[in-house]
Amino acid sequence: METKIIKTENQNLVKVLLASCLFIFSFQTQAQNISVGININTTPRETVRYVEVESPSYYYYPEIETYFDVNSSVYIHFSNNNWVRTTYLPARYREYDVRRGQRVIIDYRGSRPYNHYHVHKNKYKCKPYKKGKKYKKNKKRDD
Numbered sequence: 001m002e003t004k005i006i007k008t009e010n011q012n013l014v015k016v017l018l019a020s021c022l023f024i025f026s027f028q029t030q031a032q033n034i035s036v037g038i039n040i041n042t043t044p045r046e047t048v049r050y051v052e053v054e055s056p057s058y059y060y061y062p063e064i065e066t067y068f069d070v071n072s073s074v075y076i077h078f079s080n081n082n083w084v085r086t087t088y089l090p091a092r093y094r095e096y097d098v099r100r101g102q103r104v105i106i107d108y109r110g111s112r113p114y115n116h117y118h119v120h121k122n123k124y125k126c127k128p129y130k131k132g133k134k135y136k137k138n139k140k141r142d143d
Contacts, residue, residue: 057069057108058070060120061103063127067106068098
């Protein structure tokens, strides 16, 4: 009889161990499922919006009182009581270096920036260009 009691006690112990292992194993898999469920991102993403920056339409060179139309690549200067559009600077300004001279961006949309010439002339006062003027070397734009 004693052997039967020992066997049943051993069987009960084995059953308890197996049940506890299954319980622990099932608890671990549930914990893994829960962690996967928690890591799901439910917040909406922000949308990125790009704003186009308009490039300048005109430059004004106060030293030579001339405009440059960026879109058409023409200079606009006053000659013979009229505003004239040319692809080059007038002869009296041929030695003027537009890369090193004073240049102002004009925020104007239209075809006649010279309608505001007097405003620009007063706002961006500077000494007029003299032929043979030497520019100071600019470290950023050394050619």
